[in-house]
Amino acid sequence: MMPIQSLSQSLSRQGVARFFQTLRDKYPDPETRLKDLSVEEVGPGREVVILGRRVVNFGSDSFLGLDRDDRVSESLIAGIRRWGSHYGSSRAFTSAGVCVRAEERIARWLGTEAALLFPSVTLANGGVIPALVTKKDVIVADEYAHNSMSEAIRIASSNGTRTFTFKHNDPIDLERALREARPYSHALIAIDGVYSMAGDLPPLEEFQEIADRNDGILYIDDAHGTGVMGANGRGTVAAFPDVMRKSLVIGSLSKGFSCFGAFVGCPLAMLDLLKMRSNTWIFGGPIPPCYMEAICTVLDILESDEYDKLMANLDRNRVLLVERATEQGWHVLGGETPIVSLFVGDEDDTLKAGQYLFQRGFFTQSVTFPAVPFRCGVLRIQVNANHTEAEVLGLTEALGELIAMSATEATAAA
Ligand SMILES: Cc1ncc(COP(=O)(O)O)c(C=O)c1O
Numbered sequence: 001m002m003p004i005q006s007l008s009q010s011l012s013r014q015g016v017a018r019f020f021q022t023l024r025d026k027y028p029d030p031e032t033r034l035k036d037l038s039v040e041e042v043g044p045g046r047e048v049v050i051l052g053r054r055v056v057n058f059g060s061d062s063f064l065g066l067d068r069d070d071r072v073s074e075s076l077i078a079g080i081r082r083w084g085s086h087y088g089s090s091r092a093f094t095s096a097g098v099c100v101r102a103e104e105r106i107a108r109w110l111g112t113e114a115a116l117l118f119p120s121v122t123l124a125n126g127g128v129i130p131a132l133v134t135k136k137d138v139i140v141a142d143e144y145a146h147n148s149m150s151e152a153i154r155i156a157s158s159n160g161t162r163t164f165t166f167k168h169n170d171p172i173d174l175e176r177a178l179r180e181a182r183p184y185s186h187a188l189i190a191i192d193g194v195y196s197m198a199g200d201l202p203p204l205e206e207f208q209e210i211a212d213r214n215d216g217i218l219y220i221d222d223a224h225g226t227g228v229m230g231a232n233g234r235g236t237v238a239a240f241p242d243v244m245r246k247s248l249v250i251g252s253l254s255k256g257f258s259c260f261g262a263f264v265g266c267p268l269a270m271l272d273l274l275k276m277r278s279n280t281w282i283f284g285g286p287i288p289p290c291y292m293e294a295i296c297t298v299l300d301i302l303e304s305d306e307y308d309k310l311m312a313n314l315d316r317n318r319v320l321l322v323e324r325a326t327e328q329g330w331h332v333l334g335g336e337t338p339i340v341s342l343f344v345g346d347e348d349d350t351l352k353a354g355q356y357l358f359q360r361g362f363f364t365q366s367v368t369f370p371a372v373p374f375r376c377g378v379l380r381i382q383v384n385a386n387h388t389e390a391e392v393l394g395l396t397e398a399l400g401e402l403i404a405m406s407a408t409e410a411t412a413a414a
Pocket residue numbers: 119120121122123146148192194196221222223224252254261262
């Protein structure tokens with residue numbers, strides 16, 4: 001056997017691979033697993049064709065529906081005409097002019113002194129977190145901080161920074177972790193702005209007070225808050241000017257923005273240091289320039305009166321879903337953001353619930369371990385501004401049938 005074959009064999013016996021294989025063996029039908037799917041057709045609106053079935057997509061991060069906006073698409077096409085398909089150089093050497101323009105515009109919109117762009121939030125976290133700390137500093141992270149932060153924290157740890165975790169969204173446990181971490185020079189406190197699986201929010205003001213008392217700096221990955229939270233979509237942190245001034249905020253340009261990439265909002269003094277210390281920025285390539293043209297077009301929309309109309313649609317859809325699902329007896333997690341998760345629990349039940357909705361014409365994400373703790377499966381529903389009211393009502397009707405069926409099954413089994 002060649003080493004590459006024996007390596008595959010040995011990897012397939014490891015924890016997560018074994019768990020997925022068990023689910024695959026148990027549910028060979030892709031309509032039940034609903035993972036690793038290929039979308040065959042997109043549109044009109046939020047419709048997609050998956051596994052030959054036309055369904056309404058409730059699994060898209062394009063919260064404002066701007067992936068279907070002609071102005072955004074036209075600016076991408078114009079960007080390709082102007083800059084070509086890509087600008088293939090590390091930004092440590094040269095950047096397309098539109099990249100600098102997009103950074104200046106993002107900083108102005110966000111209200112920070114500067115912004116630095118990365119091709120993804122994963123690459124921003126992977127570059128910035130290790131760049132911000134030394135052996136004298138510590139990182140204290142929420143136990144549910146996004147995986148891309150956990151991986152970045154591992155890099156910082158291997159560089160000699162001590163790392164700690166605290167219980168999810170728990171200020172008392174954050175204080176405990178900071179006490180344990182002493183002595184240190186600075187503590188980077190890593191949290192999400194919106195938790196991506198349950199859609200819940202951190203207690204930002206309380207965390208800021210604790211950071212102030214403990215030489216701490218909040219590092220907030222607001223990937224899911226960008227574009228849909230705060231005034232003009234400036235994110236979850238925008239409602240708290242004191243937090244914004246003292247923290248590092250990471251936003252996504254791939255979700256609410258429906259473009260590509262990520263930004264870090266920071267003070268000017270930090271900008272040059274990040275350019276010197278962030279390895280993914282130095283050794284990786286840039287966002288294709290055409291996307292930076294599109295990012296500027298999205299900023300025009302966010303800063304215009306139209307933004308309120310988009311948010312009014314999004315809020316109407318979100319509230320309708322949350323209210324109906326709660327009335328039906330679903331345990332709704334989050335609900336303050338366009339990520340609405342309905343707790344199911346068992347892995348098998350979660351997959352079957354997703355399959356039922358899919359067969360009724362609605363794609364939602366059946367999220368199971370390891371994205372959530374074992375036996376804590378959720379139906380993750382992403383509401384978009386361009387879902388029609390009829391589509392949301394159709395989904396809630398199917399959810400009502402689903403919960404009634406589960407109750408009947410439970411009674412029969414009792
Ligand atoms: C909080 C958070 N950070 C980072 C990411 C990854 O973002 P990207 O796809 O830009 O790497 C996600 C993805 O959903 C996320 O929810």
